[in-house]
Amino acid sequence: MTESVSAIDAQRALYRYLTKCARKGELADADLARARLPEPAQAHGLSSVAEAMQNRLVASYSDAPDLRSLLSGATPEELDALQGYDWVSAGIYAFGLPATKTRSGTAESSAHRALKEWAAANGELLGAPADAVGVTERWFPSGDESDVAFIGGSDALIVEVRPRGAEVHELQLALFALIKLRAVLEAEQSLDGLQRVVRAMLVLEADPPPETRSLADRLGLQLHIK
Numbered sequence: 512m513t514e515s516v517s518a519i520d521a522q523r524a525l526y527r528y529l530t531k532c533a534r535k536g537e538l539a540d541a542d543l544a545r546a547r548l549p550e551p552a553q554a555h556g557l558s559s560v561a562e563a564m565q566n567r568l569v570a571s572y573s574d575a576p577d578l579r580s581l582l583s584g585a586t587p588e589e590l591d592a593l594q595g596y597d598w599v600s601a602g603i604y605a606f607g608l609p610a611t612k613t614r615s616g617t618a619e620s621s622a623h624r625a626l627k628e629w630a631a632a633n634g635e636l637l638g639a640p641a642d643a644v645g646v647t648e649r650w651f652p653s654g655d656e657s658d659v660a661f662i663g664g665s666d667a668l669i670v671e672v673r674p675r676g677a678e679v680h681e682l683q684l685a686l687f688a689l690i691k692l693r694a695v696l697e698a699e700q701s702l703d704g705l706q707r708v709v710r711a712m713l714v715l716e717a718d719p720p721p722e723t724r725s726l727a728d729r730l731g732l733q734l735h736i737k
Contacts, residue, residue: 522560524548524650526606529581530598546646546662564606571605622674627658629737630670630714634661637712637735639668653695655688666708669693675716682723685713689732 528547558579565578576592585593630637631645639645640663649660659670669692671685689711696709712733719734727734 522564525560526564526598526602527648527650527656529578529593530602542644543646546644546660547649568601568605572601575601620674622676623658623672626672626674626714626716626737630659630672634668637661637668637670637714638733640664640666643667651692651695652699653691655692655695657692663707666710667696669696669709669711670714671712672714673716677715679720679723682713682715682719683726686723686726686730686732689713690730 524547528543561578561581565575568575568578576589576596578593580586580589581593627647631647634640634643634645639661643661643663645659645661647659648656649662650656657669658672661668661670669689671689671692673682673685677685693709693711696707700707700709710733712735713727714735714737716737718736724734
């Protein structure tokens with residue numbers, strides 16, 4: 512297996528999962544944590560990444576819950592501790608990471624978050640691979656994150672979402688972001704000897720203007736109106 516992701520990148524991706532889990536009130540889930548990471552990151556062993564993170568974390572926060580439990584079958588009590596802990600502060604002070612924000616550097620709106628979570632939960636409606644679990648904020652080796660990703664055995668679907676009221680230039684940015692993410696995933700899997708068909712889709716809450724539809728068609732991207 513070709514390693515195109517560094518151990519520190521795997522650490523950052525796993526840490527981002529924890530911070531977003533805490534912020535969104537989601538229960539920590541080992542399968543979702545793994546799904547957020549690019550496949551070559553598995554070569555580093557998530558357990559060893561969590562071990563290194565744990566050692567650094569307890570040096571600053573002795574009461575921090577055990578990160579390793581996330582990857583080794585945590586009890587309900589351990590999962591509650593993972594979810595309830597202030598990972599945002601721990602990341603800022605123990606890991607030197609910035610607070611989680613969107614790619615634009617602004618806080619994510621509730622409308623965007625709701626549409627993103629709807630897309631992740633409705634893969635069948637979007638035509639996602641039947642064997643894939645939809646995950647939000649899947650990390651890519653380019654440093655980007657997709658709103659949603661469905662990574663199946665033989666095909667994959669990358670999704671960006673824009674809620675009602677998004678301006679034309681925002682839709683254009685989303686389409687070109689999809690082009691980048693599609694290309695990065697194709698490159699990532701080629702390093703691992705995989706040949707998935709990668710599709711990309713923009714999910715909207717309102718019909719887009721004609722120029723957006725035309726651009727999507729020219730770029731080979733799908734549109735879905737909720």
